[in-house]
Amino acid sequence: MSIQQSAPKSRNDTPLQRERAPLAVPIRSLGANHRERIAGHLLALEPHDRYLRFGYPANDEQIRRYVDRLDFEHDELFGIYNRDLTLIAMAHLAFSVSPECKSCAEFGVSVLGRARGRGFGSRLFERAILHARNEGVQLMFVHVLSENAAMINIARKAGATVVRDGPETEAYLRLPEADFDSHLHALLDQQLAEMDYSLKAQVKVFRDWLQAVQEIRQGVREGRSQSSP
Numbered sequence: 001m002s003i004q005q006s007a008p009k010s011r012n013d014t015p016l017q018r019e020r021a022p023l024a025v026p027i028r029s030l031g032a033n034h035r036e037r038i039a040g041h042l043l044a045l046e047p048h049d050r051y052l053r054f055g056y057p058a059n060d061e062q063i064r065r066y067v068d069r070l071d072f073e074h075d076e077l078f079g080i081y082n083r084d085l086t087l088i089a090m091a092h093l094a095f096s097v098s099p100e101c102k103s104c105a106e107f108g109v110s111v112l113g114r115a116r117g118r119g120f121g122s123r124l125f126e127r128a129i130l131h132a133r134n135e136g137v138q139l140m141f142v143h144v145l146s147e148n149a150a151m152i153n154i155a156r157k158a159g160a161t162v163v164r165d166g167p168e169t170e171a172y173l174r175l176p177e178a179d180f181d182s183h184l185h186a187l188l189d190q191q192l193a194e195m196d197y198s199l200k201a202q203v204k205v206f207r208d209w210l211q212a213v214q215e216i217r218q219g220v221r222e223g224r225s226q227s228s229p
């Protein structure tokens with residue numbers, strides 16, 4: 001087992017030219033009513049991404065079982081929605097139930113392929129750190145495959161100690177105690193995300209309505225042209 005030093009980045013599968021996420025990305029706390037969307041997000045991951053996310057090549061049934069067992073009361077789930085209300089990125093902060101590590105939590109994350117390289121993974125990690133601190137967590141873990149350069153990079157950038165053990169790597173981050181700022185920050189983040197989501201939901205309803213009207217108009221036009229001599 002060896003503690004890795006910062007290595008030069010090889011970014012061969014990173015779409016570097018993509019637009020980075022703005023500093024304040026609306027990240028929503030996800031409740032049980034988001035279960036189906038979480039399932040949709042995870043089922044949309046390519047086989048290799050499922051392998052990186054779960055540490056094994058999870059099939060659809062295993063993903064469904066994982067989603068069915070999510071405990072929204074005990075753990076925290078976060079998500080980033082795009083304007084179509086597709087869950088493009090999500091994270092799971094699982095609080096330890098082990099008596100030996102009461103103030104520990106484990107982080108897991110996934111970003112849809114088309115939304116990568118924009119900073120969403122990093123933002124979710126920062127959000128999870130903030131939430132974990134506010135919940136009294138002292139040690140946050142990420143269990144990754146050693147080939148997962150992007151995730152190791154995210155953890156290392158946040159100051160995690162990265163310990164490689166052959167094909168598997170453990171990153172752990174010691175968190176400072178919560179303070180007034182961390183609570184305020186989390187509150188503002190949550191409010192921003194709620195506002196953003198309700199705005200996107202309204203815009204989506206309006207766009208869907210507009211599209212339905214256009215389809216009706218198109219149908220009327222076609223009907224007229226067919227009935228005209």
Ligand SMILES: CC(C)(COP(=O)(O)OP(=O)(O)OC[C@H]1O[C@@H](n2cnc3c(N)ncnc32)[C@H](O)[C@@H]1OP(=O)(O)O)[C@@H](O)C(=O)NCCC(=O)NCCS
Binds near residue numbers: 010144
């Ligand atoms: C890991 C994952 C969440 C990263 O999401 P993302 O939104 O693309 O992450 P970010 O945009 O915040 O980028 C992460 C950092 O890693 C870098 N990176 C990306 N690919 C890399 C690679 N192959 N090698 C080295 N660095 C890489 C990015 O450039 C970025 O660094 P920077 O901010 O210094 O430029 C995403 O790739 C994913 O969903 N993978 C499948 C599931 C998974 O692996 N989950 C993690 C295990 S729990």
